[in-house]
Amino acid sequence: MYISSVSFLIILILGLVSVIIYLYIRLKDSEKKKKEFEGRIQVMRNGADSIHLDTIETVLNPHLFKNILNSVQSHAYQTYFALDKLANILDYILYESKNKFVTPKEEIEFAKDLIEVNKIKLSPLFELTVKTKIDETSSLYSQKILAPLISIDLIENAFKHADLQSPDAYISIVFEFKDNVFSLIVSNKISPKMSLKKEKGGIGAISFEQRLNILYKGCFELERLIDDDAFIARLKIDLNEYKTKMFNS
Structure with a gap:
């Protein structure tokens, strides 16, 4: 949930x-x-x-x-x-999230608004980069096939656990939609005060994976890894494969 x-x-x-x-x-x-x-x-x-x-x-x-x-x-x-x-x-949460699915376009726009609101807590000198690699000609980009709020967990975790005080701190967020595959890559400098083992095994992480398994079993990849002092989370959902499975089921 x-x-x-x-x-x-x-x-x-x-x-x-x-x-x-x-x-x-x-x-x-x-x-x-x-x-x-x-x-x-x-x-x-x-x-x-x-x-x-x-x-x-x-x-x-x-x-x-x-x-x-x-x-x-x-x-x-x-x-x-x-x-x-x-x-x-608020509009998205109150109205769109009640639907089982939204369009990838709607979810990405919601996620970008969420990032803008989270920027309030950051120093103007903090390095926050947001990139989008979108192929709007993809057939499923404007179809209701992506679960709403699917991008919240990875983005919120980055803002919650990033080392906001370090002079070389950063958060990087990349949205990609190509060949009907939705991808989200979020990375941040780890705070030395953060217990990574606890985060990886937390209830929030488990419930997020459970939701993905219920909705997109066999059609998604979720990877979390630590590279030096950076925490990287990658989510990839093959919506084309998901649609094929739904059509054949």
């Missing part, structure tokens, strides 16, 4: 709350800096020529407030962008 809609909604809401708290802290910090600046101006006013001071205020104040405004606008845009992606995710 895959992750419940309620649990996933709770995770997303907590993420949104974190963003709001972050913006509130930044706003308070801006207000503090503004007061400090005004205090310095007042000191200068008491000991400097008023005409010269007026010139300083005229030059500096607009720059200060413009910088504050730019900062607020930047975070507001990021918040709006994240909320827009969050709305798409």
Whole structure:
């Protein structure tokens, strides 16, 4: 059984709350800096020529407030962008996930929105790469044949267990759809605090494989491996073979 809609909604809401708290802290910090600046101006006013001071205020104040405004606008845009992606995710979970199957195109778009929302927790300097190798002419790309939310486990695990503090940390995600084969490769630098043996044998990993076996038995490959300090997960589902089996059953 895959992750419940309620649990996933709770995770997303907590993420949104974190963003709001972050913006509130930044706003308070801006207000503090503004007061400090005004205090310095007042000191200068008491000991400097008023005409010269007026010139300083005229030059500096607009720059200060413009910088504050730019900062607020930047975070507001990021918040709006994240909320827009969050709305798409909620729609997908509430409506599309009720269906037994969705199109590969819908699942990949959902996964990309999920990644954008998860980016909120990352530093701007964090190396996150997302690549897509899609052959949209594949006959099954726009057919409802792929299980919804099939990409959640591998992506969420990468964001959960990646070493986000290391200067050379990274997450790499590659979507591929070619010859009616859906592929997802997710790799990340391992956190030294992470117990890999526990993760590989965890309930989440088992339930994910059980779901794949129930839906795509004999038509999928799931591989998890450790290469030096990198954890790599590869999922491949041959939808052409799956469709053939379903047609002949």
